Amino acid sequence: MTEPPQKMARREQAGKAKEEEAPTDASIIIQFQSATGETTGPQLDIPHTVTPQQLETLLNGLLANEDKLPYSFYIEEEELLGELGAHLAAGGLSVEKALTITYQPQAVFRVRPVARCTASMPGHSESVLTVQFSPCGTMLASGAGDTTVRLWDLNTQLPKTECKGHKNWVLVVAWSPDAKYLASGDMNGSILLWEPASGKQLGACSGHSKWITSLSWQPAHRPGALPSSRFASGSKDNTVKVWDAATRRCVLSMSNHSALVTAVLWGGEGLIYSASRDCSISAWDEADGKLVRVFKGHGHWVNTLALSSGFALRTGAFDHTGKAPADIEAARAKAVERYAEATQGKPERLVSGSDDFTLCLYEPSVGKTPIARMTGHVQLINQVVFSPDGRFILSASFDKSVKLWDGARGTFLATLRGHVGPVYQVAWSADSRLFASGSKDSTIKVWDARTRKLKVDLPGHADEVFTVDWSPDGGSVASGGKDRVLKLWRH
Incomplete structure (x- = not known):
């Protein structure tokens, strides 16, 4: 049949x-x-x-x-x-x-995803605007609208020192790559230097006339950079200045921007990068402050910058265990080695995020034409971050999404949706396998970079989360925001 x-x-x-x-x-x-x-x-x-x-x-x-x-x-x-x-x-x-x-x-060590809040640390009386772990991962600093900088003890998860001296909101804090200094900038244009071990104020750097938007230290592998001594600042007064931490004096002042400087990064190839609301990015010579190159890839304000070697620049001679050679020469050699590992003999890459909803990827030492113009966001981009190994880029946007991009070519990889409010900041784990995002919706979310899926949802804040950072040793995530509470998350 x-x-x-x-x-x-x-x-x-x-x-x-x-x-x-x-x-x-x-x-x-x-x-x-x-x-x-x-x-x-x-x-x-x-x-x-x-x-x-x-x-x-x-x-x-x-x-x-x-x-x-x-x-x-x-x-x-x-x-x-x-x-x-x-x-x-x-x-x-x-x-x-x-x-x-x-x-x-891939990284030999593996960071475990944070899964719970181990400490809610009150102390600030206004919104927490910035948190940052030290390069060694053993200290944490926060700045807030109450005009104070606070240092926290990560072992006891309690406040260590309240640093008073600012007369207006503290907008930014930045650790030197050898963890010997902490710099903080406020809305009055003042920069204060602190000794992290004691919380003692070392002096003020005065020269900017409007608020400080960004601070960045000279990388540890650069000649003469250890012990740390120089850092750069960007301001609403349209200028970029380089300071000597020992004398608290301005050694270089650079100005070609016609609007507020939104971000400053001290690169590993001898250039200082500044982004501005005049829609441009400038590259300056670290030695004499001369303008080297101008990048004009955006059609609106440039809000944020990141470097492919950013993690190595931030942590200097410290490895993932938080240890660094005590001897200056050995520490410098270690920093040079870690930077070489991060770049693998290739030019440093720079990525920018803008109010025009796009990202631009550059090789600044090679040319001023973008390698890639990355589109897909439908609202402004608040932050961009390279993964520690430089292979991925994250962008956080007011369109409530985080996007993942290829760090070498700028090609789109994935959109991560889960937040119901604008995403303000993202932070990578030290092994480049996980990342955390903080949002206006009051939650922290932890994502898996390989599966592109949500790993852990961390509610706990009572209001908007303005700032989030993952410790270089991988053990903790810190977050702060409108509820005035600083939270520590661990596995």
């Missing part, structure tokens, strides 16, 4: 679908390649069912690593997350010739 035509058609369709889903071949010839394009080992014939974990074991053997190191694998810029054959079939990729698999080392 013959089958009805409809049944035969359905069976043939099912057979075709099964063939399409079937793995590419019984075996696949691959060639490992490093991120810099160098081939590793010979071509290998492997089964189509191989997983990233098995590739990792194979690669560790080829590289003769005594300790097994973690790696992620990419095929034509797409990360391999499951079986190789299924990945190739899904992407319609040919295996007629040897398949190049690019590998990227």
